[in-house]
Amino acid sequence: MKTRILEILRQTKDWASGETLCREMGVSRTAVWKHIRTLREEGYHIEARSNLGYRLLQAPDIPLPGEIAAGLLTAVIGRQIEYLPELPSTNDTAQKLAREGCPEGTVVVTECQTGGKGRMGRPWFSPRGKGLWFTIVLRPPVNPAETPQVTMVAAVAVAEAVRAHTGVESGIKWPNDILVQERKLCGILVELNAEMDRVNFMVAGMGLNVNVPRSEFPPEIRDTATSLQAESGRHIPRVPLLRALLKSFEDWYRLWLDEGFAPILSRWRELCVTLDCPVTVHTIRESYTGHAINVDETGALLVKTEDGSIERLLAGEVTLRKR
Amino acid sequence: MKTRILEILRQTKDWASGETLCREMGVSRTAVWKHIRTLREEGYHIEARSNLGYRLLQAPDIPLPGEIAAGLLTAVIGRQIEYLPELPSTNDTAQKLAREGCPEGTVVVTECQTGGKGRMGRPWFSPRGKGLWFTIVLRPPVNPAETPQVTMVAAVAVAEAVRAHTGVESGIKWPNDILVQERKLCGILVELNAEMDRVNFMVAGMGLNVNVPRSEFPPEIRDTATSLQAESGRHIPRVPLLRALLKSFEDWYRLWLDEGFAPILSRWRELCVTLDCPVTVHTIRESYTGHAINVDETGALLVKTEDGSIERLLAGEVTLRKR
Numbered sequence: 001m002k003t004r005i006l007e008i009l010r011q012t013k014d015w016a017s018g019e020t021l022c023r024e025m026g027v028s029r030t031a032v033w034k035h036i037r038t039l040r041e042e043g044y045h046i047e048a049r050s051n052l053g054y055r056l057l058q059a060p061d062i063p064l065p066g067e068i069a070a071g072l073l074t075a076v077i078g079r080q081i082e083y084l085p086e087l088p089s090t091n092d093t094a095q096k097l098a099r100e101g102c103p104e105g106t107v108v109v110t111e112c113q114t115g116g117k118g119r120m121g122r123p124w125f126s127p128r129g130k131g132l133w134f135t136i137v138l139r140p141p142v143n144p145a146e147t148p149q150v151t152m153v154a155a156v157a158v159a160e161a162v163r164a165h166t167g168v169e170s171g172i173k174w175p176n177d178i179l180v181q182e183r184k185l186c187g188i189l190v191e192l193n194a195e196m197d198r199v200n201f202m203v204a205g206m207g208l209n210v211n212v213p214r215s216e217f218p219p220e221i222r223d224t225a226t227s228l229q230a231e232s233g234r235h236i237p238r239v240p241l242l243r244a245l246l247k248s249f250e251d252w253y254r255l256w257l258d259e260g261f262a263p264i265l266s267r268w269r270e271l272c273v274t275l276d277c278p279v280t281v282h283t284i285r286e287s288y289t290g291h292a293i294n295v296d297e298t299g300a301l302l303v304k305t306e307d308g309s310i311e312r313l314l315a316g317e318v319t320l321r322k323r
Numbered sequence: 324m325k326t327r328i329l330e331i332l333r334q335t336k337d338w339a340s341g342e343t344l345c346r347e348m349g350v351s352r353t354a355v356w357k358h359i360r361t362l363r364e365e366g367y368h369i370e371a372r373s374n375l376g377y378r379l380l381q382a383p384d385i386p387l388p389g390e391i392a393a394g395l396l397t398a399v400i401g402r403q404i405e406y407l408p409e410l411p412s413t414n415d416t417a418q419k420l421a422r423e424g425c426p427e428g429t430v431v432v433t434e435c436q437t438g439g440k441g442r443m444g445r446p447w448f449s450p451r452g453k454g455l456w457f458t459i460v461l462r463p464p465v466n467p468a469e470t471p472q473v474t475m476v477a478a479v480a481v482a483e484a485v486r487a488h489t490g491v492e493s494g495i496k497w498p499n500d501i502l503v504q505e506r507k508l509c510g511i512l513v514e515l516n517a518e519m520d521r522v523n524f525m526v527a528g529m530g531l532n533v534n535v536p537r538s539e540f541p542p543e544i545r546d547t548a549t550s551l552q553a554e555s556g557r558h559i560p561r562v563p564l565l566r567a568l569l570k571s572f573e574d575w576y577r578l579w580l581d582e583g584f585a586p587i588l589s590r591w592r593e594l595c596v597t598l599d600c601p602v603t604v605h606t607i608r609e610s611y612t613g614h615a616i617n618v619d620e621t622g623a624l625l626v627k628t629e630d631g632s633i634e635r636l637l638a639g640e641v642t643l644r645k646r
Contacts, residue, residue, distance in 0.1 A: 145637055175520075191516070192517050192519070194514065196470075196474050197443075197498075315521075
């Protein structure tokens, strides 16, 4: 009902009379008024004038399903959206929905994560209303061994959308952090649930710092984190950006399914800012110091160590060393 | 309380007087009697004689935690056991417990699965009281790319335990079915929940047909399934067998963690009954017909196809062709 009123207000663009709304909805003026009040509480600016009716002045910049859907150009990604004002972790909620059988492309989005998580169980700072904290459910028909490629699909999709939509020159740090000038703008956490030869589902979670002022980052990450607002000097509306991110993800994901990893890897290499750099890589077992020289066709990082040997690393944490 | 009474009865071996039990437990004779009644309902044969007290004649052959624990020789696997008389799927329950943080080695076991599942979402026949339907929770500190090796660890562990404990000459069909003379004795379903470079948890589910008479298999699998009873011609007590399976699993799993995949693969090759055989392998994308010639050091199956090329298959369904 509320959604329908909003739709009419959007279509009308000018004034929609109370009478029209009552007739369209088949309810009383009081009922219409109650829905208008709820919409205002959600952040919609709706002007009311006797004799004229109602007029939508401004929609809130909150990733509500109706807001995202209006103008979303995707076929699959984000066609179903689960919005919650607050939750522990969008990845955990997405995994729950996936276990229950939700369709591919379902997006879980929130204003605030109370237990946001990054890779390796680290916490992820997700302040209310200042970022895009969301997760996409995927069901790719591939072998589980190929799934690390999805993190690179996601990295390319985010970097591309950020560049095109905001002009901020973001780059990729292997395997899937999005940086601006060595500061982290966006983290990506892809999780997999699989049998040995079949993917049950994947969830690709993204935490993008949008309008976080530099001073609001916790002290321990203030020197290493950044946001689009901090980089561009302006407030970035989040809903259109989220639509752009979903569209970009869909395009790159489809390309990967249709044409394989080569075109992804090619663009990934161009966007990567940690190739040809002195790095230290901490893996689950040991650390390597050397130069990141390339990424091979499986997505593994090739590091030329100080003794001249080349290590092929499937996973790890890259730290740039000062030259 | 019930567990403690059982413990005393086991230790006493002969008669435990009602008085002793009351004193040990600090409860009334009526309370002791109520617990004895519950134990009898669970299948324990307990004799009661005035003046003498109680005596344990026979424990039920049901995988109750107390039964499994009595004489279990493992350090980690099965030290925590979740038993339910019936549940949809031990793998699903194990995944739930793992998400909630249960320790490595936790075992979920049931008398009857109502939604037992095999690989690729196929159903798994799990009739009440006639098999061992159980799942082990694992948290190996390895890269997700190495986790397919766990299915082969499980296959070796099951084949070895079955041979040693029952004398039935079971073999392995790539990657992880346990066969006796081309009939399936046990299915293994390993599932993984992981980040791209860290395992959150794995669950290794096993469905072993123990005392299923051949005539009780559903018609569609009667020609391709078998049970230990059908093969050995005798009734096999399940609890000691389960203890042997858990011990075997722990030994092979530890060996894998300590020394890597080589010793597993070596034994796996010896137990494999589908090497040097004419096979058809159906993978997620296509089918290959040829000879299974070997398994490489990653566990992939090498098939020499009819045109002489060698295909390296990470996953798939093997069908033996008649020679």
